[in-house]
Amino acid sequence: MDDEKVIDFTKLKYVLYVRKSSVDGERQIRSIPDQIAECQQLARRLGLNIVEVLEESQSAKKPNIRPVFRQMLTNIKKGIYDAILAWNPDRLARNMLEGGEIINMIDDEQLVDLKFVTHYFTKDANGKMLLGMAFVLSKQYSDDLSQKVGRGVGRRFTTEGKTPVPKYGYINEEGLYRPDNENGCRNFDLMCEAWQMRKTQTSIETISSYLNEQGLYRLVKSTGKRLFMDTQKLSDIFHDSFYYGVLNQAKQQVDLRELYDFEPAVSEDDWNHIQSLSYRRIKPSKPHTLAFYPLRLMVLCSFCGMSMRVGASTSRMKKKILYYRCDNKNCLRKKKSIRSKVIFVDFLYKFVADGLNFTEAEYNKYYEGISTITDQKRQKLRMELNSKRGVLKVVRREIDELTYKIVDYKHEDKIWISNRKRLDGFEDQEKELAQDVAKLEKLLADPERDKLSLEQFLNLSKNAVKIAKSPIPEVKDAFCRKIFLNLTVDEEKVSSYQLKPPFDVLLKHRQQLLGRDLRKS
Numbered sequence: 001m002d003d004e005k006v007i008d009f010t011k012l013k014y015v016l017y018v019r020k021s022s023v024d025g026e027r028q029i030r031s032i033p034d035q036i037a038e039c040q041q042l043a044r045r046l047g048l049n050i051v052e053v054l055e056e057s058q059s060a061k062k063p064n065i066r067p068v069f070r071q072m073l074t075n076i077k078k079g080i081y082d083a084i085l086a087w088n089p090d091r092l093a094r095n096m097l098e099g100g101e102i103i104n105m106i107d108d109e110q111l112v113d114l115k116f117v118t119h120y121f122t123k124d125a126n127g128k129m130l131l132g133m134a135f136v137l138s139k140q141y142s143d144d145l146s147q148k149v150g151r152g153v154g155r156r157f158t159t160e161g162k163t164p165v166p167k168y169g170y171i172n173e174e175g176l177y178r179p180d181n182e183n184g185c186r187n188f189d190l191m192c193e194a195w196q197m198r199k200t201q202t203s204i205e206t207i208s209s210y211l212n213e214q215g216l217y218r219l220v221k222s223t224g225k226r227l228f229m230d231t232q233k234l235s236d237i238f239h240d241s242f243y244y245g246v247l248n249q250a251k252q253q254v255d256l257r258e259l260y261d262f263e264p265a266v267s268e269d270d271w272n273h274i275q276s277l278s279y280r281r282i283k284p285s286k287p288h289t290l291a292f293y294p295l296r297l298m299v300l301c302s303f304c305g306m307s308m309r310v311g312a313s314t315s316r317m318k319k320k321i322l323y324y325r326c327d328n329k330n331c332l333r334k335k336k337s338i339r340s341k342v343i344f345v346d347f348l349y350k351f352v353a354d355g356l357n358f359t360e361a362e363y364n365k366y367y368e369g370i371s372t373i374t375d376q377k378r379q380k381l382r383m384e385l386n387s388k389r390g391v392l393k394v395v396r397r398e399i400d401e402l403t404y405k406i407v408d409y410k411h412e413d414k415i416w417i418s419n420r421k422r423l424d425g426f427e428d429q430e431k432e433l434a435q436d437v438a439k440l441e442k443l444l445a446d447p448e449r450d451k452l453s454l455e456q457f458l459n460l461s462k463n464a465v466k467i468a469k470s471p472i473p474e475v476k477d478a479f480c481r482k483i484f485l486n487l488t489v490d491e492e493k494v495s496s497y498q499l500k501p502p503f504d505v506l507l508k509h510r511q512q513l514l515g516r517d518l519r520k521s
């Protein structure tokens, strides 16, 4: 360490090297623009001079050839660059062989420095050892990946007996999703149209009937049966990142765009934008008076499938009346809002009227059940996480644009004031979304987390009525969130609902009973 010369990093010529991995396990997929942005941020902070940005586009057919990487090493030896900046060591070297090559170049002083966003490198012995470890880890990781990719795209979809996850507009050819436009059908084109319609906020109902009119179908290979579209399926589809190229599986996400010439039905930007449409309308009207409203994002409009905005108005008796309103301007709903009484008194209290009455035996079943449902649930969570990350990106872009817009105006200027208000709103959204994203990331990292203890479980069962009827909105809200995924309301009543696992199984019996009761009343 003593013999180390003091280096002035600001005088070095850094080359920024980016490469995207095609598959990601628990880690985030960092897109190339994201990698570049984060590296540039680091460079600004440290005062580094980036002389060139090199981008490796990876070919799935020849995964071992990285022409850009080879050229970069050659140019370093020639003295064109002094140092490398990358997002993570695993972008740079995918195995110990490549890692060793880089470490040798450092020892030979051909390479003066390495900087990473996610790894702190020092040129001393410890630093080199840590870097070596990071490379070894990335080797394990990429071995693991190639296995996963093989499994994901090849065997798992075809020969393992499992049918591929079917997707509207696509056919699965030997594990690869291809546009379904053959034999005179337009299934793929129709799905592309569907996404564009959604982008202009056309209601799910309208799009669904349009697709059916146009003859969209999905063929079940084994039976030759044709399945048609409905609003429930379509509303799930509009949250599925598969349609722009990221396939969600239980254990991982696979970026199909990096694996083969996958043809997306919607661009990533449009997809992000569409995700933001269903979140944006939920904002409380005054961003800084954050009253607590129960069931935010949980109550869906039966006409368009969008979540309804929660709000409160004051009656003549000075009583606060809570309501849920559909703000989608393309929705065909006539009575836009519905009182919360319909949800709580008419539906929920009836639902829990006899208590949930679970037993210890049922708890054990629940506990067993939860590990088998985890995969499916993780897939759902990951989908939600993707969707929220997309929205967050859109919101952050809007914040950037607005900030830029008002920078030249005085604070008392009307333009400044009105934009400042919008900016406040977006900043609240950003905060909320960032929290949600963090929560989801945590949840995905630790699936055991939301298991209830036996005590909690039996308490929930015993006290269901009391909890549901609690005068504290936060308590009511938490209770509903434990049991329901969502509630769908038409103009008069709760018309359907989805239960969260394991209650979807445990309450099946009750559900049927209740269905009868509701119809009677």
Ligand SMILES: [Zn+2]
Pocket: 301, 302, 303, 304, 305, 306, 326, 327, 328, 331, 332, 333
């Ligand atoms: Zn609606």
